[in-house]
Amino acid sequence: MVRFSEVGLRYGAPQRPLGARRGEAARQAGAATRPEVLRDLSFTLPAGSFTWLLGASGAGKSSLLRLMQLALRPTRGTVEVLGLDIGGARRWQLPHLRRRIGVVFQDFRLLPHLTAFDNVALPLRLAGRPEGQLRADVLEMLRWVGLDSRLHALPPEMSGGEQQRVAIARAVVTRPALLLADEPTGNLDAPQARRVLALVGEMNRLGTTVVVATHSQELVARQPAPALRLEGGRLVGDR
Amino acid sequence: MSAIADRDAAPPAGLAAETRPAGGGPAGTPPGTASRPGRRRDRDPLGLRRALSDRLLPGLVAAMALLAALALGGARGAATLAARWQTGAAAAVLVQVPEPAAPAAPAEGAPAGGPPAARRLDAPPAARRLDGPPAARRLDAALAALRSIPSVSEARPMDDARMQALLRPWLGDAADLPLPGVIELRLDPDAALPEGADSLEARLAAVAPGALVESHGLWVARLGALARSLQAVSLAALLLVAGVAAAVVAVATRAGLIARREAIGVLHTLGATDGDIARRFARRVFALAGAGALMGAALAVPLLAGLAGLAAPLLGGAAGAGSGIGWAWAGLPWAELVALPPLAALIGWATAQLTVRRWLRRLP
Known part of the structure; x- marks a missing residue:
């Protein structure tokens, strides 16, 4: 479950290090110079839900996703992800939670010197899964995204669509409780986009809470679901 | 490209099942085919082999270790001289009483x-x-x-x-x-x-x-005091070298952190703890610093042996070449020299751990 309540975000505001609670006044003072990129967001995404995140470029979709993936802490308000209050959590509590969140980045963010196999295996290895166990999962995941012939390819040797699929395989290989995707079909042709959407839908059917940011109306039309609409950092349409 | 479209969208069994039976890999993919390169590269997801070069840091640490070894040799030599002068026949003061x-x-x-x-x-x-x-x-x-x-x-x-x-x-x-x-x-x-x-x-x-006091012995005693001071200076130099080595490691580690900023961000997002990331840096620095110090210490051995050979006659050893070398060989501070590489590796490991953990605090 993801719950936002009265959430505001400014970049440049001091992020609380190590979960230490700094004075509210100090945070406000440091942040006062920049405008809020997200304002007064309040919504709840139930566990197992599928939600579109819509809005023009610069509306704050990526910032909202970064809050959900624990890459940022809110400047004000409360963000609760999978049962943990992110603003008040200790820093050491976050890595474990991050392992339950799968993220597909718009720019893939694959590690360039690791093969497709190793990129997909990375979350499992970080979680301490033994080599013997993770191999089958990784191979199956790569086969399923159609890259079983490209196991040893490095990202720079792959097309944008192939990298996109590796990024998706990496995001779902741990069977995350929350799957966040930022324009996951941006680099794919129509059949591939359909397939990726089908995968994400299947993950959702298996119980994963899914949030997909996109500005493709075509994609939304294909899979009707509740949507969060952002405009200028504010929520303009809920559901 | 079309291959992916032809498949149906059923998710892999692994997604649906919490646990998988052993050997449940997809048919047609022999287990182990992908393991070899995977296992090899897994140790370096951050690309530290390039970010922390195996040239610069070991070279600098080797220079530090060489200086440390020279300081150790100096301390040992000064201690031997002081002991020799103060306890041997040369330490006597002669007084003539007419x-x-x-x-x-x-x-x-x-x-x-x-x-x-x-x-x-x-x-x-x-x-x-x-x-x-x-x-x-x-x-x-x-x-x-x-x-x-x-x-x-x-x-x-x-x-x-x-x-x-x-x-x-x-x-x-x-x-x-x-x-x-x-x-x-x-x-x-x-x-x-x-x-x-x-x-x-x-x-x-x-x-x-x-009564006449023949002051030779007094000079020896003063030289003894000087030798003790030299010993103290050598130990201070040793501490300084250790400090500089730690600073060098910290700078190199920070350079590596900045070079791998993106990859660290990815690992962080995937749920790597500070300890996970710090461990990878520290392990690499441990090896590089240890190897560098080994080179430096090895380089110092002939140098110190040569110096000890020169000092042998002053220390009561034989001045002859053959026995002088043997004497110098035995007089080297072997225990300290052997301890140098592991000590440098430990300093590097600890410095890298501290540097990386401090740097990572900027991430939420």
Whole structure:
């Protein structure tokens, strides 16, 4: 479950290090110079839900996703992800939670010197899964995204669509409780986009809470679901 | 491209099932085909092999280790010199007391009552002869005065047989020559600043006019003090080198962190703990620093052996080439040299851990 309540975000505001609670006044003072990129967001995404995140470029979709993936802490308000209050959590509590969140980045963010196999295996290895166990999962995941012939390819040797699929395989290989995707079909042709959407839908059917940011109306039309609409950092349409 | 579209969208079984039966990999993919490159590269997801180059850091650490080894050699050499000079024959101070048998001048430091014979005024002025009776009075008074000085650990008269043996090459068996009494002094090696020859002579003048202090031993004692200072300086240099090495490691680690900022961000997002990331850096730095220090220490060995060979004659070793090298070899600070690489590796490991963990605090 993801719950936002009265959430505001400014970049440049001091992020609380190590979960230490700094004075509210100090945070406000440091942040006062920049405008809020997200304002007064309040919504709840139930566990197992599928939600579109819509809005023009610069509306704050990526910032909202970064809050959900624990890459940022809110400047004000409360963000609760999978049962943990992110603003008040200790820093050491976050890595474990991050392992339950799968993220597909718009720019893939694959590690360039690791093969497709190793990129997909990375979350499992970080979680301490033994080599013997993770191999089958990784191979199956790569086969399923159609890259079983490209196991040893490095990202720079792959097309944008192939990298996109590796990024998706990496995001779902741990069977995350929350799957966040930022324009996951941006680099794919129509059949591939359909397939990726089908995968994400299947993950959702298996119980994963899914949030997909996109500005493709075509994609939304294909899979009707509740949507969060952002405009200028504010929520303009809920559901 | 079309392959993916042709497949149906059913998710892999692994997504649906919480646990998988062993060997449940997809058919047609023999287990282990992908493991070899995977296992090899897994150790370096951050690409640290390139970010923390195996040239620069080991080179710098090797230079530091070489300096540390030289400082160690210096400390060892100074310690050996100090010990040798302070305990060996060279540490003795010789005091000549003319007319040793003449009655002592009255002095505070002199014993209250001497034997009655010593007060006789008719004693021959140069009574002491090599075969004569043992010297009395002035020599004894000088001895007593010297023994009352705190920094003098031992004062004893040189016996006649030894005097004779020493003088025979120059004087033959000239038994009739009047000879001064000679006192051999040993100075306390722990006394910070031994007394000067002048002050010793001044003390002796009261009881034994004309007493001469041969200051060679005093110089040796002062050299001993200098050697101890050198030893302290060497140890300070060692600490400084360790500090600089830690700073070098910190700078290199920060450069590596900045070069791998993106990859660290990815690992962080995937749920890597600070410990996970710090461990990867620290392991790499541990190996690089250890290897560098090993090179530096190895380089230092012949250098130190050469220096020790040069110092051998000063230290009582043989000056001859063959035995000198063997002696120098044994005199190297082997334990410290062997400890250098693991110590450098540990310093590197700890510094990298601290640097990475501090840097990672900027991430939420």
